[in-house]
Amino acid sequence: MKVVTVMKQGVLVIRLEGELDVCGANQFRAAVDKALDETGAKHILLNMQGVAFIDSSGLGVILGRYKRIDQFGGKMVIAHLEPQVQRIFELAGLMKIVTIYESEEEALELI
Numbered sequence: 001m002k003v004v005t006v007m008k009q010g011v012l013v014i015r016l017e018g019e020l021d022v023c024g025a026n027q028f029r030a031a032v033d034k035a036l037d038e039t040g041a042k043h044i045l046l047n048m049q050g051v052a053f054i055d056s057s058g059l060g061v062i063l064g065r066y067k068r069i070d071q072f073g074g075k076m077v078i079a080h081l082e083p084q085v086q087r088i089f090e091l092a093g094l095m096k097i098v099t100i101y102e103s104e105e106e107a108l109e110l111i
Contacts, residue, residue, distance in 0.1 A: 001027050002050070005035040009108055012041035017050030020058030029061045036065075042074040043111050047104050049080035059092050066097060077111060079104045 001024025002017040012035055018024055035041070044065060066076045079101045081089065089095050101107035 003028055003031040005031060007039050007041065008045075009111075010041065011043045011045050011108060011111055012036060012039055013045045013047060013104065013108075015047040015050070019053040020048075020051055020061075021053065021055045022057040025057040025061040028058070029064070032065050033068075036068065042069065042072060044069055044074070044076045045104065045107050045111070046076065046078045047080055048078055048082065048085060051085055052082055054085050054088055059088070059094065062094070075099075075111060077101060077107045079107045 001020060004015040006013050006015075012032075014032055014035070016028070020028060032044070036044075046062070062076075069076060076097075077099045080103065081100050086095075086100070089098075099107075101110065
């Protein structure tokens with residue numbers, strides 16, 4: 001799992017590549033929590049263009065970051081969600097709490 005974090009327009013952009021599974025979940029959690037602590041970002045944009053697989057550990061770590069920013073009135077949005085991963089999000093009910101955008105640029109315009 002590769003996790004890259006950057007700030008754009010006051011939004012923490014997280015670009016993921018690889019499988020967000022039990023192995024990648026801890027790396028994701030550590031990188032995102034560190035970036036949130038350092039930047040004080042209120043909103044998160046997950047760019048999941050490079051993620052073709054996610055399991056319950058990955059869903060859990062995303063939900064945990066969502067809860068963290070939600071308590072301060074922040075939003076989490078997702079860009080480039082692959083169809084097979086979107087289906088898992090739908091089954092898990094995550095589509096009810098996050099907004100999906102086609103591109104990172106579109107998401108940044110509409111946050």
